[in-house]
Amino acid sequence: MLRSQFLRSPIKFRYRVSSRYNLKRRIAYYGNRIKPHKGTDFAAAVGTPIMATASGTVTESAYRRRGNGHYVKIKHNNTYSTQYLHMKKRNVRRGQYVKQGDIIGWVGMTGSTAGPHVCYRFWKYGRQVDPFKQKLPSAKPLKKSLIPSYLKFIGPLKEQLDAITFNVEPSQFIVQN
Numbered sequence: 001m002l003r004s005q006f007l008r009s010p011i012k013f014r015y016r017v018s019s020r021y022n023l024k025r026r027i028a029y030y031g032n033r034i035k036p037h038k039g040t041d042f043a044a045a046v047g048t049p050i051m052a053t054a055s056g057t058v059t060e061s062a063y064r065r066r067g068n069g070h071y072v073k074i075k076h077n078n079t080y081s082t083q084y085l086h087m088k089k090r091n092v093r094r095g096q097y098v099k100q101g102d103i104i105g106w107v108g109m110t111g112s113t114a115g116p117h118v119c120y121r122f123w124k125y126g127r128q129v130d131p132f133k134q135k136l137p138s139a140k141p142l143k144k145s146l147i148p149s150y151l152k153f154i155g156p157l158k159e160q161l162d163a164i165t166f167n168v169e170p171s172q173f174i175v176q177n
Contacts, residue, residue: 005054005076005100005136006053006054006076006080006082006100006131006136007051007053007054007100007101008053008131008132009042009053009120010042010050010051010052010053010082010084010118010120011042011044011048011049011050011051011107011118012049012051016042016043017040017041017042017043018041018042018043018115018117019037019039019040019041020037020040020041020130020132021037021038021039021040021128021129021130021131021132021133022036022037023036023037023038024036025037038121038128039083039085039119039120039121039122039128040119040120040121040122040130040131040132041117041118041119041120042117042118042120043115043116043117044107044116044117044118045107045116046088046106046107046108046109046116047088047106047107047108048106048107049103049105049106049107050084050087050103050104050105050106050107050118051100051101051102051103051104052074052082052098052099052100052101052102052104053082053100053120054074054076054080054082054100055076055097055098055099055100056074056075056076056077056081056082056097056098057074057075057095057096057097057098058072058073058074058092058093058094058095058096058097058098058104059073059074059075059081059094060072060073060083060094061073061090061092061093061094061096062094063110064111065111066111066112067085067111067112068085068086068110068111069085069086069087069108069109069110069111069112069113070086070087070088070089070090070105070108070110070111071083071084071085071086071087071090071111072084072087072090072092072104072105074098074104079124079125080122080123080124081122081123082120082121082122082123083119083120083121083122083123084104084105084118084119084120084121085111085118085119085120085121086107086108086109086110086111086113086116086117086118086119087105087106087107087108087110087118088105088106088107088108088109088110089105089106089108090104090105091103091104091105091106092104092105122134
């Protein structure tokens with residue numbers, strides 16, 4: 001399995017990182033005081049689907065007028081949890097199991113926010129950390145008992161791929177900048 005246990009972003013469509021995890025961020029709104037930002041903001045249009053970055057159980061699905069707005073928190077295992085803030089609407093309930101890629105809500109502007117985005121928070125051993133600086137685990141490999149049926153299934157496909165011939169010189173594949 002080449003798939004990662006976690007997706008790098010909770011948003012599949014066009015987005016940009018509008019604010020990174022930063023423990024020394026200064027914000028004019030708060031009197032230019034240092035106010036840590038323990039999440040990564042992904043700016044996107046209101047209504048853009050938000051996906052669970054990994055499979056797990058929803059531990060919180062609530063609304064807080066200040067700060068978070070509509071938010072969801074998912075526990076993936078004893079090490080990792082993720083949280084998604086400022087949603088327009090939530091699509092999951094507490095106690096529900098979600099799979100990687102399931103739509104858990106939609107981008108919004110609830111809580112303390114200046115524009116539409118999802119604030120993605122990544123927890124490791126109960127502490128918020130920068131998701132881009134984590135060495136994330138790979139997904140579990142295919143069970144040995146499933147390998148024979150997998151090889152049988154892909155056999156005809158592999159034969160078709162192996163039968164393809166190319167009438168192109170290898171030098172034509174070299175990309176020059």
